[in-house]
Amino acid sequence: MPDKKNKNIINWFRAFNKKHAIGVPFILLAVSTVLFFSLQTNVFQPGTIGRLTNSNFRTWLPVLLLTMGQTLVLIGGGLDLSNGSIVSVGNVILALHVTSADEPWHNLAIVALVIGFGLAAGFLNGILTVYLGLQPVIVTFATSFIYAGLALLLLPSPGGAIPREYTNYYRNTHYLGIPISLIILIVFLLIWEFFRLRKYGRFLYAVGGNPRAAYTTGVPVTWMKISTYILSGFLASLGAISYSLLTGSGFSGSGADMMLPSITGAIIGGVSFSGGSGSLLGAIFGGIVLGNIRRIISIVKVDSWAVTLINALVILFALAAPGFINLLRRKK
Amino acid sequence: MNESEVSNNSNKSIKKAIKISPPLIAMLIAVVLFLLSGLLPAGYSTLQGAIRQALNILRLASFIAIIGAGQTLVIISGGEGIDLSAAPIVTVGALLTYMIINGQNYLILPVLLLVILIGAAIGLLNGLGVTYLKISPFVMTLVMSGVVQGALILWTKGYYDGKVAPIMTQLVARDLIWGIPGMIFIWIIIGILMTLLLERTRYGKQLFAIGVNRTAARLSGVKVNRMVILTYVLAGAMAAFSGFLLVGYTQNAGPNLGNQYLFPSIIAVAIGGTQMSGGKGSYIGTIAGAIVIQLISSLLTTMQLPQALQQIIYGSLLVVILIIYGREKGLRS
């Protein structure tokens, strides 16, 4: 009975959506991805889809990693405006010190240093917002100055060069036809799934939903919140690594423009600003949708002076869609 | 009166003595910073120099504070309210003024009206999105700022030719009386109006109410959505008006003019003791915050530190100031 089967699928989707709240982002993702590929002139040539997928994901991975971290912080009821600056610092350190592929151990130590910095910066954000009770919007903005200043101090003018061996690996490696950047993304989503189904995940949503109640019930609220900032810092440092592999060079302002998209992506992906709801998968979808929108606008060749406007309008539309649907439904 | 009540009372008076409001602390910090700046080699050395320096800082701070006025309202209105579109609205206000007035005095009033209307219209869109489409203000106004910026780019196609009207220059940029720039007087008027609006009008009381608890406000007869929308409209109009004033000062407008004022204005609001989660705050606080912020930047400039160090110190000082009095109640109190 096809009808029944259809209904089952719809029901399953409803239940799935209720659980993970990614219905709208999923639809946006599907529509924008189909549109992107169908607008390509030579999409059916062998290799085109693979090439486009690779070029998209290797470019977007840094921001998507930041979006993940941002999402965790948002779910926990916070906000991290400093993740872009953490990327800058990581990028600068890598560009300055990873210059030759002949010193794998040295390079590994530098990567560890970058990750260490991400963790430390996240920890500082966490302490300031959670332990000292400062408002995240302001305090992470303030620390973003500190980190950005640090990046500028380390590398006043752009420079450094990551060895080609490394950048080529990042740019062109596939496993089973899947680009490495996409694999990294999937691996992180799976790792998160592992934690989401454990106490950590449950606590996180509780803390974001109502910290006081969670605290009274015995959830280690302070630590949970701090941990989200640490994770955000950690993911930002990974963002720095992938960004450095993408560009092969260092620039003290490299992460500056990544902070806002990390928030917009998460929100389009159904993460709520007030905490306690949303999912990492949805946020990733949201981030990809942002990228797709830019790509599609480029393909349809609008007047180049209108690009900024149209891009913003389409994002606005994507954000407004759920609200509109609700409004119409209520009118009925 | 038993023993406990005695201690209770004496305690209260001590409390009152110690409990200084955030705006006052901010002002104290400002005074200390200003005195410090006099010690710098490049700082002022005479009383006259000090006065000039103070006036100059006040003038620069005035723009942060005036742009922060609408921001104060939006933040108080709660619901994570914030207006990131203030930056491009300031730019739009400035560019419209600059390009349309083009040096002609008689166009000032019509253009001012147009500017305020456009700011209000953008604010209206923000408000509608926040209330009816339930988009969080941070993102709504962020995306709206993209829309406004985009419309600006499409409109100008990269050309920004114009000229400020002489009267505006006279009123805003030059000294009006006693060597005090006109801008300062405009600022004082705005400060009085804002304080009256917040403390002595029904709008103000209802604004604080929706900032704390929208359900309770609604059940007390407050039209919540209407209030929220009105607040974003006011914020938009005020940002546009700031742009109008700003171009009178800079005499020049570019596509990014407003950007550098956005975050300082938000920080000024926060330093002034307005609670980012809404329901609590004052415009006096924002004024004090703006002065502190401007003093810090001026101080860092005068100290001739490299850009990188300036940024680090700026960020650290902000954190320190917030730690001094920007803390929210912890879970155990």
Place this chain on the structure above:
Amino acid sequence: ACAPKAVDKPETPSVEEPAVEAPEETGAPFTIGVSNPFISSEYRTQMIDNLITINEEYKALGLTKDLVIENFDTDVAGQIEQIENLINAGVDAMLVNPGDAVALNQILEEAVNMGILVFSIDQEIEAKGVINVGHNQYEWARISAAWLAENLKEGNVVQIEGFIGHPANDLRMAAVADVFSDYPGIKVLASESGFWDEATGQQVMSDFLAAYPNIDGYWTQDGMAIGALEAIIAANPDPLPLGVGEARVKFLQLWAEMLKKDPDYKTIAVANAPGVNATALRIAVEMLLGKELDKSILSGQFGSTVVIDVPIVVTPENFDEVYKEYVASGKYPDSYLLDGIMTRDEVLKAFFK
């Protein structure tokens, strides 16, 4: 006035006569892409307008199609996307105005490997197969810095920079620093970024004037020079600091205004011509048509740069003449940058075998 000075190059007779008239054989019409990650300046605006104008010329000849223009404010990752978009759009050549000196190397090399002709304008980059086109930024800044230092000899100087960390800005500031280092009497009081924005430049200068009562000179660039001069007019400090500018209509207007008040006023304005981009477009078309670039004219850091000379330097000596042509004539808008696009013949003669 816009013609480039002949770059000293050996006159090598061209071996093969190019078949400009027979586009079919060369694969024309070609698609040419443009990548610009920063739109908020008059320079970039005029650059895009120039490119469209010159492309129309070739379009009429049936040599090119519409330009594919990627033109919006973005960061390095965004420009990588712009370039990927151009690749996906199947362009034959691309003109890139890079936002970073190194970060685009690999994606541009990928483009080169796909058979696309890649030009980096205004900014030398190392990527293999990429041809750099532009003024020599160091030399460009050196001209006005040297003038300032020579006229000042000693005193307190402030600087308003462009984007700190941007390669062009850094090269220019390096030139200024090198010049000043020969003048021990010149002391740099402060240096701030005006973000290549006229209004910001004005504010930075106002702040400087307020903070330092004893400024003798200032060095700046771009539209910020206009803002700086306006700040000086507004504050009317005594003595008037000696400064430099960039050759733009509005700057020349202010200069004239200053001269009215003070006939002895002097400054210098060096043109930073957006037209180098259009010149690069001409080079691209010729190369697509199969003409061979004269390798011997290539110079620069990476030996792959076509250097285009600064078309105009306005000094008190030639001010009246330039003013007449560009300002008094009313032909150009206030925001116009004094420009120079080489003609097709000039390009062929100067850079091709």
Place this chain on the structure above:
Amino acid sequence: MSTHQTDGLSMENLCLKTIEIQKRFGGVRALIDGSIEVREGEVLALVGSNGSGKSTLAKIITGVLDQDYGQINYFDQQVKFSNPMTAQKAGIMAVHQDLSLVPSLTVAQNIWLANEPLTKAGFIDNQAMHTATNKLLDLFENTFQASLHPEAIVSTLPPDEKQIVEILKAVSRDPKLIIFDEATASLDSNQVNCLFKVIKQLKQDKKALVFISHRMDEIFRIADRAVVLRNGRTVGETLISATNEKAIVKMMVGSEGIFEKDSAALVDLSQVGTALVVENVENAKLKGVSFSIKKGELVGIGGLRGQGQSALLHTLFGNEPFTGQILLFNKAINFKHPKDAMGENVAFIPGDRATEGLLMIRSILENLHLPNWRKYAKPLLNLNQAKIDAKKASQQLNLVMDSLESPISNLSGGNAQKVVIGKWLLRNPSFLLLDDPTKGVDVGTKAEFYQLLKELTLSGTTILFYSSDDQELLDLCPRVLVMQDGSIKADLYDEFLTEENLIAASMGAHETVSNNEEYAHA
């Protein structure tokens, strides 16, 4: 305070002893000497007027707050819990007055929060959680609606069901000591019965129990011993079997009985016209409600919790849309917003003061005047007059406070509730809707409040009064409408208004009750 003397209970092990606990909030001394003892297998009633420090003591015991001074002994060990987690590990749980639920999580997730059953691999065992939740819910079988199930999102539940979830959360952890802080305030009589069954079982299992309530009848039904707090001090202790209501109240207020149930004259209804006619009103929660009320009448609404009583009041106040007809003072109305209702001089005192009634961080003054500012706008607000009026109202309400400028969050639960009531009384409403307004209000205040309502009716105010406390309805209202499942099942007055009828009607036994003919078609 005196140690325990000879009685049956002293044979049991001492579970918890607090010694001279002190706690200060800024200028407010919430506790000056909080001293109690609880034994295993004992129910200790902790009583005291609003703001006497009961909740504060409960929070200190459970590690939610730090004490400033004083000592806690737990099974003869001195302990200090630096957070709720450690208190819970030691076996101390509380049902908090201001619930501790995460609204965005489900019932099961809330009950098992920080106590989740795990699989061997360390994942949360949702299946086990679901089953165990269902088993817990059986403790309150048949007293709640189908909406309360393990996967229901807590924010969608009515207050009584939230309260049940909070209770089950505490019980599920099998603690050695449970504190019930006004856990019955939002429960109806059936639910209270279930809770008492649970408490009795816990008692048998040798748990120590602290029971905080303002309802004297409950205390005499369930408690073994009572400790009385007054102004932050433990002022007395007594065996329940050896005392009576009056004696306890005397200890609470520190003086002779201030409240006598007086039967003040009510309006003579035969002389007045109708105030309200409701005909076949329907919406999401109401299923064809019809009744009418006369001017100056004081009508109660009863029934089990969550049968549409709150929805009816919200609908009348314009907070929810409806179909059907409502005539207010002979005028057809269809309020779209509470503001419209206020325009007709209707007032509404909501049930959940924290979410519906108060601006927690704003001052008492602003809370009192939120609906009334229009009166003072000329056009700038006349704050002096506002202050004078607020002062008067606060005196009338006997508000215990620092000053009119201090934030509501500094008030105890009961005093905060007084502010909710006060802001509407300032308007002299002609029609007053009340949604369980005495929840958590102490006996003394309640008596004053009843008096106030009666005075209001005498001055012409019509009152529709919902209460979850049957006794309150019987004492106060000459006429009670009983709701079940979104409609009115009985209209009780005169000789029909008896406890038996009220309970029977609540349970849906229509036969025993007569409907009110007189009002049927007004």
